[in-house]
Amino acid sequence: MAGYEDLIGREDINDLEAILAVSNTDMESAIHTVESNAEAIFTWDYDKGSRSGLDRLYEKAKNSQWNGTTDLDWSVEVDPEEVVANNFIAQNPDGGIGFDPAGTPFEKWSDADWLKFGVESNNWTLSQFMHGEQGALVCTAKIVETVPWIDAKYYASTQVMDEARHVEVFARYLDSKLDGYYPINAHLQMLLDDIIADTRWDMTYLGMQIMVEGLALAAFGFMHMMTTEPLLKQLLKYVMSDEARHVAFGVLTLQDVYSELSDAEMMERQEFAFEASVRMRDRFLQQEVWERMGVPAKDAIQAVMLTPQREMFQNMLFSKIVPNCKKLGLLDRNDKWLRRRYEELGVIQFEDWVDTEAEYEELQAKELVTQP
Numbered sequence: 001m002a003g004y005e006d007l008i009g010r011e012d013i014n015d016l017e018a019i020l021a022v023s024n025t026d027m028e029s030a031i032h033t034v035e036s037n038a039e040a041i042f043t044w045d046y047d048k049g050s051r052s053g054l055d056r057l058y059e060k061a062k063n064s065q066w067n068g069t070t071d072l073d074w075s076v077e078v079d080p081e082e083v084v085a086n087n088f089i090a091q092n093p094d095g096g097i098g099f100d101p102a103g104t105p106f107e108k109w110s111d112a113d114w115l116k117f118g119v120e121s122n123n124w125t126l127s128q129f130m131h132g133e134q135g136a137l138v139c140t141a142k143i144v145e146t147v148p149w150i151d152a153k154y155y156a157s158t159q160v161m162d163e164a165r166h167v168e169v170f171a172r173y174l175d176s177k178l179d180g181y182y183p184i185n186a187h188l189q190m191l192l193d194d195i196i197a198d199t200r201w202d203m204t205y206l207g208m209q210i211m212v213e214g215l216a217l218a219a220f221g222f223m224h225m226m227t228t229e230p231l232l233k234q235l236l237k238y239v240m241s242d243e244a245r246h247v248a249f250g251v252l253t254l255q256d257v258y259s260e261l262s263d264a265e266m267m268e269r270q271e272f273a274f275e276a277s278v279r280m281r282d283r284f285l286q287q288e289v290w291e292r293m294g295v296p297a298k299d300a301i302q303a304v305m306l307t308p309q310r311e312m313f314q315n316m317l318f319s320k321i322v323p324n325c326k327k328l329g330l331l332d333r334n335d336k337w338l339r340r341r342y343e344e345l346g347v348i349q350f351e352d353w354v355d356t357e358a359e360y361e362e363l364q365a366k367e368l369v370t371q372p
C-alpha cells in the first residue's frame, strides 16, 4: 500500500503518525474562510419538470419540511451519562470493554473513566455531525448557483433549508442538552475545504451529496438504532428522512453526467472519491477525544480503534457510499481503479447493497419518507 502522496499527503493509507500529525490548529478563531471557486450559472430554460426525477424530489421536499423548534420535544431532560451507560450495555452485553487493557493506556481506567470517555465521544460525534451539516448548508447553497438545470436549482434550494434546520437542531442539542461542542476535526475540515474550493459543479455533488452525506446517512442510522434517548432518536429520525432524499438527489443528478465523461475526467472523480473516503476514515479515529482524555492518541487508537469489532463498525459507515459509487460508474472505470482502492480500505463488500436512489424509491413506495 504505497504511492498515495499526491492524493492524500502520505504514502501509506494506514500511516497512523501521519494521520495524527494533521490536527486543528485554528481553535480560537470564530470563522474559517475558504475560496469558493466556481462560475454562477443562470439558465433561461425555465421548463419545470424536464428532468422528471428531480422534479418529483422537489415536490416531495416541499411537502416534507418540518420545524426543529416546534416538531421536536425539547422539554426532554437528557442525562449524558445515562445515555452513554445504556449505549455501552447495548454494545457490550457481557459488561466487558471488548479487549484486554493490559499494556495499554487503559490498564488503570476505572468505570468512571470509561463513562467520561463515552460522554466525550458522544459529544465529539454529534459535534462533527453539526460541522458536517454546516458544510452541507454551504455546499448546497453553492449548488443552487452552479448547477445549470432549473429542476436541480429548485431542488437544491429546498436542501439549503433542510441543512439549515439540521445545523440548528444539532447545535441546540449540543448546547442545551450536552456540554457544548468540540471544534471541527482537521480531516473533516480538509475535506470540506477541498469540496468547496473545487471549480467543477459536479465535484460539490460528489464530495457532499455522495460521500459526506452517504457516510452521514449510515452513521445517523447506526446512532438512531443504538440510542435510547428519546429526543436524540426523534431528531435523528427527522434528519435522516431528509438525508435519504439528499443522497438520492446526488445519485440522480450525477448518473446522467458521469455516463458521458471521458476516462481522464472519470479518473479525477475516482481520485476525489478515494481522497474523500480516506479523510472520513481518518476523522473517525477521533484524535481530539483521546487528547482530552489525556492518553496518547496513537497508543489509544491502536488498542481501541484497530480491533476487529471497531473496524467492522467503521467499515459499515461505507455501506451507502460504495453502492452509490458503483451506480455512478466510479468503481470500475479506468481498470477498476476505485474498486482496487476500496479493496485496500476493506469496504468493497458493500458494492451490491442497495443504492440510495433505489432505497429512497422503496421508502417512498411504503410512504415512510413523506412525513418524518
Ligand SMILES: [Fe+2]
Pocket (backbone or CB within 6 Å): 133, 136, 162, 163, 166, 243
Ligand atoms: Fe443534513
Ligand SMILES: [Fe+2]
Pocket (backbone or CB within 6 Å): 136, 163, 213, 242, 243, 246
Ligand atoms: Fe443533507
